[in-house]
Amino acid sequence: MAPLKAGDKFPKGVAFIWAPITSDDATVCGIPQDFEADKEFTGKKVVIVSVPGAFTPGCQANHLPPYLKNFDALKSKGVDIVVVIASNDAWVMNAWGKVNGANGKDSFYFLSDTKTKFSENYGWAAGMGDRNGRWAMVVEKDGTVSYAENEPSPGQVTVSGAEAVLAKL
Amino acid sequence: MTALQPGDTFPSDVTFSYIPFDEAISNGTSCGRPVNYNTSKEFANKRVILVSVPGAFTPTCSARHLPGLLENLDRFKALGVQQITIIAYNDPYVMNAWRKNNEVQDDYVLFLTDPATAFAKQIGWTKGERTGRFAIVIDGNKVTYAAKEPGSEITVSSAEALLNFLEQI
Numbered sequence: 521m522a523p524l525k526a527g528d529k530f531p532k533g534v535a536f537i538w539a540p541i542t543s544d545d546a547t548v549c550g551i552p553q554d555f556e557a558d559k560e561f562t563g564k565k566v567v568i569v570s571v572p573g574a575f576t577p578g579c580q581a582n583h584l585p586p587y588l589k590n591f592d593a594l595k596s597k598g599v600d601i602v603v604v605i606a607s608n609d610a611w612v613m614n615a616w617g618k619v620n621g622a623n624g625k626d627s628f629y630f631l632s633d634t635k636t637k638f639s640e641n642y643g644w645a646a647g648m649g650d651r652n653g654r655w656a657m658v659v660e661k662d663g664t665v666s667y668a669e670n671e672p673s674p675g676q677v678t679v680s681g682a683e684a685v686l687a688k689l
Numbered sequence: 690m691t692a693l694q695p696g697d698t699f700p701s702d703v704t705f706s707y708i709p710f711d712e713a714i715s716n717g718t719s720c721g722r723p724v725n726y727n728t729s730k731e732f733a734n735k736r737v738i739l740v741s742v743p744g745a746f747t748p749t750c751s752a753r754h755l756p757g758l759l760e761n762l763d764r765f766k767a768l769g770v771q772q773i774t775i776i777a778y779n780d781p782y783v784m785n786a787w788r789k790n791n792e793v794q795d796d797y798v799l800f801l802t803d804p805a806t807a808f809a810k811q812i813g814w815t816k817g818e819r820t821g822r823f824a825i826v827i828d829g830n831k832v833t834y835a836a837k838e839p840g841s842e843i844t845v846s847s848a849e850a851l852l853n854f855l856e857q858i
Contacts, residue, residue, distance in 0.1 A: 551748075575782040577722075612783050615746040615790065 524642050524657065528665045532558055534638050536605060536631035539614040544623045552610035555631055557638075561659060564600035567685055568657040570639045572646045572674060574608045574616035574630075583654065586682035588620060591628055594682070597689035600661075605633040607651050644670040656680035658688065693812050693835040699827050703728040703808050705776060705801035708785040710794065723781035726801055729830070735771040737827045738851060741809060743819040745779045745787035745800075754822070757848035759791060759798065766797075768855040773798045778806045778819045822846055826854065833858065 524530070534557040539550025571583055587594075587602060594602060606613065610632040617623070617630035633639050633652055644653035654674045658667035667688050669679035678684060693699075705728070708721035742754055758765075758773065765773060775798065777784060784800040793800070803809055803820050814821040814837045824846035826834035834854050836845035844850065 573780060573782060575786040576780075577782075608779075608783065609744060609747075611744060611746040611748075612779065615786065619786065619790065 521641050523644055523670065524665045524668050526666055526668055528668075530557070530561065530659045530663045530665055531642060533636065534558070534642070535635045536603070536633055536638070537610045537635050538629060538631045539610045541614055541617050541623050541630070544618055544621075550611070550614050552632075554635065555629070560601070561663070563661055565598050565661050566659040567594060567599050567602045568643075568659065569602065569604045569680065570633070570643055570652045570655050570657075571604065571606050572648065572651045572654055574606050574612050582677045583681065584620060588622065588625070588628065590682045590686060591625060593686055594689070595627075597686065599658075599689070601627040601629065603629040603631050605631045605639065605652060607633055607639075609634060643668075646674055654680050656685050658685065691812065692814065692837070693825060693832050695833055695835060697832045697835070699728065699732060699825075699830045699832055700808070700811060701729050701830075703811075704804070705774070705808070706781045706804055707799055707801045708781050710788070710796050721785060723802070726799070731772070732827055732830055734829050735827075736769045736829075737772045737774060738765065738770050739774045739776060739825040739827065740846060740851075741776045741803070741814065741820045741823045741825075743777065743816045743822055745777050745783050746790075754843050754847070755791060757843075758851075759793065761848045761852060762797065764852055765855070768852070770855065774801050775799070776801045776803045776808070776820060778803055778809070824851055826851065 536555040537552050538555045539552045569587060613630040613632050622628055639645060639652035644655050646653045653670055655670040657665060660666050671680050705726040706723045707726055708723050711721055781802045784802050788800040806815055806820055809815045809820040814823045821837055823837035825832060838846050
């Protein structure tokens, strides 16, 4: 399937898996449950950030922290929710969120893309096993994709970074 | 695919992968680089415990299995155990993050990736695509204890079961 591009409608039936973050302590585990885009994205401006793996060097050092740091700036540009997705399971994503201080950031979600494999089907895969590619997408309130950019080199963070997305908004 | 039994020789050249402990990158969010861990070399002439879990940061493992081991390190050392290895199917970045999260600050307890669940598959002790929950004691490459959990409870692979065994040999 071709990756989504600006102007496309966000597809129906996309789901992720997540374990809600309820504390700072990563040794306390959550209970994984479905996160249905049909329900959670409706009427919201959404930034989707896909990374090749939780706790990996590129993602951790350069990709994720600027999104957390610029969360308020993104919100001031009308973004309702930010979701970070990877092929890790929901427990690992939950732990990754916690060590990055995501507890208490209600509209910033760490989701496992193992349910409907959105990255593989509608975005970009990494070409390394079943890992997600590194890319970013913006979905408008009416469900129209307004930005969809894949990193030309997965080790780099350029078009999928918080700054590039902010500039676009 | 043959389950291990006491008296067996531990399979040769099993390769795990891990990120060695490094104080400079020991905080929870930064990353290191994975290296291979060859059991034929590393286990030679040592008494080693290998504990396998279905996943890092998962409820049973984090809440009950791992803490039992980590709380009894002095007893394991007193009983001649020179190395404890925890394996799971998660990648080395996740395993390293799990180590950090459990505040393990040296290489007495190693958190190793079983790449593609290859070792667990070789001995037939898997849980779906994941590593199963089991424990093995190896004395100089000879298996002296090997037990897989029959259900979802922690019994034969627990710290208590291992300590009881070690006290009797």
